[in-house]
Structures are given as C-alpha cells and as structure tokens.
Amino acid sequence: MLTANQASTMLALQDKMNAKVNPDWVNVRSPFLRAVVIEGAEAIEHHGWKWWKKQDCDLAQLQMELVDIWHFVLSAILIKHEGSQVAASDDIFNHLTAQKLTFDGQDYVFSQLSLLDKLELLIGLAAAKRYDIGLFSALLQDCQMDWDALYAQYVSKNVLNFFRQDNGYKEGTYIKVWSGREDNEHLVEIMEKLDIKAQDYQDQLYQELSKRYSLLDVT
Known part of the structure; x- marks a missing residue:
C-alpha cells in the first residue's frame, strides 16, 4: 500500500x-x-x-x-x-x-x-x-x-525527465531515440542493473543515462 x-x-x-x-x-x-x-x-x-x-x-x-x-x-x-x-x-x-x-x-x-x-x-x-x-x-x-514498484519507477522516470530537460527537451534539441530505441527503453534496462535502495540511486541513474546518451549512436 x-x-x-x-x-x-x-x-x-x-x-x-x-x-x-x-x-x-x-x-x-x-x-x-x-x-x-x-x-x-x-x-x-x-x-x-x-x-x-x-x-x-x-x-x-x-x-x-x-x-x-x-x-x-x-x-x-x-x-x-x-x-x-x-x-x-x-x-x-x-x-x-x-x-x-x-x-x-x-x-x-x-x-x-x-x-x-x-x-x-x-x-x-x-x-x-x-x-x-x-x-x-x-x-x-x-x-x-x-x-x-510504482514509487521505484516513478523516481527513476523523474530522473529521466530531469535528464531530458537538462539536455534540451524544452528547446527541441534533445534526441529521444538512441540507437533505434527510445530513452524509456534504455531507462528500463539501466534500472534492472542498479539498486533502487542505494542512497545515491538517483545520481547513479543520471550518470548512466549520461554515459549512454554521449557514447551511443543517437541518430
């Protein structure tokens, strides 16, 4: 509950x-x-x-x-x-x-x-x-x-939303599809590898999103 x-x-x-x-x-x-x-x-x-x-x-x-x-x-x-x-x-x-x-x-x-x-x-x-x-x-x-489960996913998606804004979502420069998959799909994959109970979970998640966004082919 x-x-x-x-x-x-x-x-x-x-x-x-x-x-x-x-x-x-x-x-x-x-x-x-x-x-x-x-x-x-x-x-x-x-x-x-x-x-x-x-x-x-x-x-x-x-x-x-x-x-x-x-x-x-x-x-x-x-x-x-x-x-x-x-x-x-x-x-x-x-x-x-x-x-x-x-x-x-x-x-x-x-x-x-x-x-x-x-x-x-x-x-x-x-x-x-x-x-x-x-x-x-x-x-x-x-x-x-x-x-x-909703709480865990909500916090994770909140991090993604901040990441999007920090990378030009409002201005229209953010690229949502990375190597043929939407960032939502990458988020789910990263979440599975991290510990939601970790004190720095939000920071870890943000950093992993940053790595993928900068290293993967986002075209």
Whole structure:
C-alpha cells in the first residue's frame, strides 16, 4: 500500500519537475489530463488491442506508461489544490481504495472490468477533465505492480525527465531515440542493473543515462 512518505516524496518531486519547466506552472494550469488521454492510448498500444492480428503485450513498457500517467495525475491533483502538497496527499488517500465509480450516468465496478476496459475508462475520465485514484490503483494491480514498484519507477522516470530537460527537451534539441530505441527503453534496462535502495540511486541513474546518451549512436 502507498505510504504517506512515498506520496509526499512524489508530490514534491513532481512540483520540482514542473517548476523546472515553468516556475509558475500551478497558475498556468496546463492541461495535464489531456496528456493522460495520450499516454492512456499509448498504454493500450503496448498492451495490444487489435483483434485481427497477433500482438504480444510489452509489460515493461505498459508499466512505464502507467508511471507517465501518474506524473500527469499528480500534476492535476496539485493544480486542483492550488499547489498544496498536503491537500493533494489527502485527496490521494481519501480515494485510494475506491472500488467503483460513476461516469456519464453509468456505474463501473473495477473488479468487473478488463485491463483494456480500465484504460478506456481512464481515458474517458481524463477527456472529461477528471481522474480517479481508485481506478489507477486497480490498473496497477492489473499490470502486476504495487505502489512500491510504482514509487521505484516513478523516481527513476523523474530522473529521466530531469535528464531530458537538462539536455534540451524544452528547446527541441534533445534526441529521444538512441540507437533505434527510445530513452524509456534504455531507462528500463539501466534500472534492472542498479539498486533502487542505494542512497545515491538517483545520481547513479543520471550518470548512466549520461554515459549512454554521449557514447551511443543517437541518430
């Protein structure tokens, strides 16, 4: 189960990341839930949905898409609460164990929905400028993740996001595909070789990303 320390750490990291892009990000109120729509669709692609052809589920990338979605959901929660991390944390824990929701006049019980159904519901909610923490928690279970795993991957992706910004992501000079693979894929590979519990884990991860970005063919 998600701990208060994990929630507060992720909210603080998200605020720091967003502030790096725009110090006034809370007041600007960018459409973070629109990003959830896009990331949700990418998650469906990684899962596979085409009934007319054989597709294999890429679980590692599907999990990473959930981590991306969580970044945007955290941002939306912080905006809702005018940047208050305490209020945002309370919001998360008040809805963390919800098992159902009502949307567009219809009741949805999470245990009765498939993974793809949940992703579609997530997208629909986000398109309507809504989010549901209970639904996200149910998605984690379907993707063979718990909150500890999400926390570990969130911290790792946060490092990648800082790396991107430091290397020209906002300016458009960052190269996302390294030797034919997206940086997300390299991130997963590096994570498997490092100890998430190491005190300098974030520094180690950043350094490994730097090595690959400078040494590999990024064209």
